[in-house]
Amino acid sequence: MTDTSSKPEIDAPDGPAPADLQIVDIVTGDGAEAEAGSTVKVHYVGVEYDSGEEFDSSWNRGEPIDFPLAALVRGWQEGIPGMKVGGRRKLVVPPELAYGPAGGGHFLSGKTLIFVIDLLGVR
Structure with a gap:
């Protein structure tokens, strides 16, 4: 069983x-299920x-975020619905579902x- 009470380590992909x-x-949660229009509280x-370089972490700030799914990148909008509270999920998000193609103006564009x-x- 994976411990979801501490910051996860992400292994470099092959x-x-x-x-x-x-x-x-x-980890499959057993609480309420996130839907497309939900507001979610996540770490x-x-x-x-x-590169495997960490670019952001709510764990480092010491508090989770609370956002409407509609305000997040498309990869989260498509990847979180169906997840249940108490769960831990990994999303691998291509550029077009994250911050767009390279040169898009965001430091993560194209990644x-x-x-x-x-x-x-x-x-």
Whole structure:
């Protein structure tokens, strides 16, 4: 059983980045289920696929985030619905579902991203 009470470690992936969104449940939750229109409370870690470098983590700030799914990148909008509170899920998000193609103006544009997300609440 994976401990979801501490920050997850993300192992460097092997091989080329996938072209499509990958959704992997690390821990299946047993609470309320997130839906497309939900507001979610999550802890997460994000790393770049190619470098393995962490670019963001709610764990480092010491508090989870609470956001409407509609305000987040498409990879989260498509990858979190169906997840249940108490679960931990890994999303591998291609650029078109994250911050767009290279040159898009965001420092993560053109990059495939890996997120490990702990779902703490849904409303």
